[in-house]
Amino acid sequence: MDPLSIIGYIVGVGGGIAILFSRIPKQTITSYEQLTTALKGRIEALEEQSKVDHQNHLENIKAIADLQGQIKVYKELPLQAMAKAMQDISDVNKVIAKSNEIILKTLKESAITLAKENSEQTTQVVKEQHVEHQTVESETVVTKGK
Secondary structure (H helix, E strand, C coil): CCHHHHHHHHHHHHHHHHHHHHHHHHHHHHHHHHHHHHHHHHHHHHHHHHHHHHHHHHHHHHHHHHHHHHHHHHHCCCHHHHHHHHHHHHHHHHHHHHHHHHHHHHHHHHHHHHHHHHHCEEEEEEEEECCCCCEEEEEEEEECCC
């Protein structure tokens, strides 16, 4: 073999290797650029989501504080005063019930007295007939002795 051909082969193999190595870094650089762009987009999306989540968190903190204030108000309601008022209402209802019993007793006695007085009165029923052939009943109350 001739030294020039050996040198030609070596240059050919070296050139081929150089071409391969020159393409691989370009592809690698391109891949890294695409990956970097995708990651930057993802980071921006995550930052935006983080801002939204932070805003929601602040709103939730305010809502929790409002609810805690409402709970405090309910805890401070005068429950004992309410119990006393209910007891007072119960006592008033008992007095009203006793009063109603007395009124009912008085009404019964009045009804008995009225019934006795009415037993002394007589009732006379007179039937009359009209031209239209209708019967009408009327009552006449006659009082004896009074």
